Amino acid sequence: MSELDLSPAQRGYYSLHELDQENILPPENKMRERRVAVIECMEDIPCNPCGFVCRANTIRKESLCKPGVVDWDKCTGCTLCVSVCPGMAIFCQMILDGKGQVTVPYELLPDPKLGDSVELLDRSGTVVGKGRVVRPTYQAKGDAHPRWVVTVEMDNPKMVDQVRAIRVLGE
Amino acid sequence: MKQIVCTCHDVTKEDIEAAIDAGYDDIETLKRITGVTTGQCQGKRCMVLTLNILANKKSLSIEETTKIRAPIDPIPLGALVTTENITH
Amino acid sequence: MEDWRIYEHPILEFDRGNEVTIYLDGKPMKAYSNETVAAALYANGVRVFSKSIKYHRPRGFFCGIGRCSACMMEVDGVPNVKTCVARVRDGMHVKMQKTFADRLTPFLNMMNLSPMVYIKMFTKPGFLYEPAMKIMRQFTGKGSFPKDSTGYNSEARAKTQEEISTELLIVGAGPAGLSAAIEAGQLSKDVVIVDDKDRFGGQLIKQTHMFFSDVKYAAGKRGYKLANELVKKLSGMKTVRAFTNTTAVGYYPSENIMLLLRPDNTTLRIRAKKYIVSTGAYEKTLVFENNDLPGVYGAGGVQTLLNVYGIKPGKMGLMIGTGNVSLIVAYHLLQAGIDVKAIVAPSFRRVRGYLVHAAKVRRHGIPIITRHTIVKALGNEKVNGAVITKLDDGYRPIPETERVIDCDFICIGVGLNPAYDLIQLFNPKMVFVPQLGGFVPVRDKQFRITENAYVAGDCSGIEEATTAVLEGRLSGLHAALSLGYGDDSVLQKIDEYEWALKEDRNSSFSTAIRTALEAIPVENIEEVIMNNVRTGS
Numbered sequence: 001m002s003e004l005d006l007s008p009a010q011r012g013y014y015s016l017h018e019l020d021q022e023n024i025l026p027p028e029n030k031m032r033e034r035r036v037a038v039i040e041c042m043e044d045i046p047c048n049p050c051g052f053v054c055r056a057n058t059i060r061k062e063s064l065c066k067p068g069v070v071d072w073d074k075c076t077g078c079t080l081c082v083s084v085c086p087g088m089a090i091f092c093q094m095i096l097d098g099k100g101q102v103t104v105p106y107e108l109l110p111d112p113k114l115g116d117s118v119e120l121l122d123r124s125g126t127v128v129g130k131g132r133v134v135r136p137t138y139q140a141k142g143d144a145h146p147r148w149v150v151t152v153e154m155d156n157p158k159m160v161d162q163v164r165a166i167r168v169l170g171e
Numbered sequence: 172m173k174q175i176v177c178t179c180h181d182v183t184k185e186d187i188e189a190a191i192d193a194g195y196d197d198i199e200t201l202k203r204i205t206g207v208t209t210g211q212c213q214g215k216r217c218m219v220l221t222l223n224i225l226a227n228k229k230s231l232s233i234e235e236t237t238k239i240r241a242p243i244d245p246i247p248l249g250a251l252v253t254t255e256n257i258t259h
Numbered sequence: 260m261e262d263w264r265i266y267e268h269p270i271l272e273f274d275r276g277n278e279v280t281i282y283l284d285g286k287p288m289k290a291y292s293n294e295t296v297a298a299a300l301y302a303n304g305v306r307v308f309s310k311s312i313k314y315h316r317p318r319g320f321f322c323g324i325g326r327c328s329a330c331m332m333e334v335d336g337v338p339n340v341k342t343c344v345a346r347v348r349d350g351m352h353v354k355m356q357k358t359f360a361d362r363l364t365p366f367l368n369m370m371n372l373s374p375m376v377y378i379k380m381f382t383k384p385g386f387l388y389e390p391a392m393k394i395m396r397q398f399t400g401k402g403s404f405p406k407d408s409t410g411y412n413s414e415a416r417a418k419t420q421e422e423i424s425t426e427l428l429i430v431g432a433g434p435a436g437l438s439a440a441i442e443a444g445q446l447s448k449d450v451v452i453v454d455d456k457d458r459f460g461g462q463l464i465k466q467t468h469m470f471f472s473d474v475k476y477a478a479g480k481r482g483y484k485l486a487n488e489l490v491k492k493l494s495g496m497k498t499v500r501a502f503t504n505t506t507a508v509g510y511y512p513s514e515n516i517m518l519l520l521r522p523d524n525t526t527l528r529i530r531a532k533k534y535i536v537s538t539g540a541y542e543k544t545l546v547f548e549n550n551d552l553p554g555v556y557g558a559g560g561v562q563t564l565l566n567v568y569g570i571k572p573g574k575m576g577l578m579i580g581t582g583n584v585s586l587i588v589a590y591h592l593l594q595a596g597i598d599v600k601a602i603v604a605p606s607f608r609r610v611r612g613y614l615v616h617a618a619k620v621r622r623h624g625i626p627i628i629t630r631h632t633i634v635k636a637l638g639n640e641k642v643n644g645a646v647i648t649k650l651d652d653g654y655r656p657i658p659e660t661e662r663v664i665d666c667d668f669i670c671i672g673v674g675l676n677p678a679y680d681l682i683q684l685f686n687p688k689m690v691f692v693p694q695l696g697g698f699v700p701v702r703d704k705q706f707r708i709t710e711n712a713y714v715a716g717d718c719s720g721i722e723e724a725t726t727a728v729l730e731g732r733l734s735g736l737h738a739a740l741s742l743g744y745g746d747d748s749v750l751q752k753i754d755e756y757e758w759a760l761k762e763d764r765n766s767s768f769s770t771a772i773r774t775a776l777e778a779i780p781v782e783n784i785e786e787v788i789m790n791n792v793r794t795g796s
Binding site: 174175178181190204211219234235240242249 | 313524526548
């Protein structure tokens with residue numbers, strides 16, 4: 001029995017197909033225009049920082065327990081939502097100059113530096129490729145937000161839907 | 172190899188089940204014959220485990236703990252001896 | 260020389276204090292002044308702290324917060340000290356409480372010293388009983404009195420017993436207790452709050468993950484930051500007296516006295532008009548072969564070692580349980596650079612915690628193995644592996660499906676039991692409610708369990724830190740109202756917090772809790788207590 005025969009709640013993550021069905025993943029043309037947020041939260045957890053922090057007023061939260069929904073026409077890709085989500089379930093995606101970019105929250109060691117080489121991991125923890133750190137945004141240590149919000153670049157733009165974690169390798 | 176239920180008094184699951192089979196089938200008598208829940212931790216680690224075993228064995232639901240009495244945490248005897256009382 | 264301390268962490272900076280030296284059975288060990296004895300010994304690679312009373316099985320660090328008594332050692336001549344609570348001191352002498360019978364451990368473990376058998380041994384003929392007992396006592400190894408009195412502080416011999424009166428006594432300074440003290444302290448003139456640990460905050464102090472809930476309350480905050488905020492707010496309040504290192508040992512309703520133990524082995528007796536019990540919970544554990552081996556820890560114990568003392572519990576861990584605590588602690592281990600082999604749980608319908616927590620660990624490569632449970636811990640003096648087995652639809656082990664997982668510690672995260680013991684001394688009506696974690700008191704809408712006592716937080720039902728804060732605030736306000744303080748603005752606050760609690764419990768994760776909480780509260784707590792007294796339950 002492969003992992004895909006399990007339900008997300010048994011497996012511990014959503015498959016690409018399941019996310020697509022719920023309209024969680026942004027269409028390619030939007031990603032080519034600008035960076036957009038992707039909220040991979042489909043449970044009714046009482047939580048509202050994403051809706052609260054969104055400056056462009058694009059994340060809509062019907063109530064405390066309903067997940068946030070992004071309007072990709074208005075999202076400015078500021079990544080504030082990536083930094084506040086307590087479940088670390090929000091990411092940003094973009095296709096720029098034919099290359100893919102994914103922004104992930106990061107709270108591990110080693111610290112990411114601009115230009116660092118990283119291993120790219122998908123939702124199941126499988127290494128799907130290698131990338132480079134293009135924008136490591138530092139938050140204060142021990143603050144409410146994840147310590148880093150890291151944007152990595154990958155040669156294959158089709159991988160942006162898959163990459164959800166990084167392993168920093170250094171120079 | 173042993174499955175320990177009460178770590179303070181080294182009471183295993185087999186011990187508890189044997190005691191229940193021998194007729195000590197309620198928590199008050201069970202704890203007196205086996206020593207379970209009467210050690211230093213006063214049942215913090217083993218009370219619900221023991222009641223679960225009892226409930227499963229007798230096909231009953233869990234109703235109540237044993238009678239809880241002070242002290243619920245270890246206290247040196249010397250601390251209970253007073254020579255002076257200061258009242259505020 | 261082994262050093263298991265963490266020197267680089269992505270979130271925390273550990274304030275260990277100054278370097279000091281302590282001695283274990285004469286051997287010097289590096290320690291730091293803010294560490295407890297158990298933490299310092301653990302950091303030096305010590306895993307066996309004591310031997311058990313009957314079979315002399317090795318025991319070690321388990322709960323880490325003074326609840327299980329597995330870590331008791333002789334400290335500076337005083338026997339049976341809870342080393343996970345006692346702080347180190349430069350030059351301290353720690354000894355393992357040994358007895359000659361420890362050498363018989365392998366032999367003893369083969370025997371089955373059933374209490375059913377030996378409790379009747381030597382009772383006939385009667386004259387054998389006394390000498391037999393004297394010999395048996397040599398076997399126990401549970402500490403001995405010092406040969407001379409240098410171990411004791413002779414000044415402390417002139418023991419004093421302090422007695423305090425107050426309007427409101429709050430036992431337990433976790434999120435619920437602290438919030439209650441803050442609310443009640445703003446209204447009433449005299450509040451006392453106590454906690455058995457040397458710092459306030461309860462379990463918050465070791466929680467480094469961000470909380471959910473509403474931004475108005477705690478969303479996005481890390482637990483330990485919330486603890487700092489609450490403590491800071493409290494320390495500015497002149498109406499609140501705070502006692503750390505003070506353990507509530509008993510409550511006597513007929514005299515209305517709470518008896519507490521202080522660290523210098525003196526007692527404190529407090530008489531209050533009203534009490535709030537917010538003592539939290541005890542970790543559940545599992546029964547399987549060798550479940551008492553050093554290396555088998557509660558998830559909370561691992562969190563304490565990791566996040567409070569900055570010490571690695573091991574190199575490769577196995578996590579049992581898929582609730583939020585297990586998933587979060589697995590993530591904490593990742594952050595500390597420790598390998599987690601797998602997360603194992605019998606459930607097959609779903610991972611019990613939030614999927615976002617599960618996703619966090621899955622994307623870093625930690626597998627989740629459902630439909631399995633642990634049957635054995637492997638190792639002699641400490642864990643070096645675990646045996647797991649697959650379960651069928653009836654949760655029974657399927658034969659021939661056992662396999663060994665290589666690991667050097669096993670973390671058991673299978674839930675919490677509300678702390679029922681101090682509560683029961685007030686003689687409320689207790690009920691067993693599995694959805695709330697275990698035994699909880701029946702209470703009314705004002706959180707009262709008896710005429711003079713209230714409950715808040717996990718000890719009233721296992722939930723979250725955010726609900727504990729709200730329940731604490733509510734019980735603090737109700738207690739202050741019952742003492743004659745407060746006005747309409749208090750009633751407004753009560754409405755606001757009750758609404759927030761309702762919102763927080765609106766999700767499917769809280770369905771079971773909501774159902775249970777709808778069934779328990781009663782209209783008239785006095786009537787319930789009268790019936791309790793009448794039926795003698």
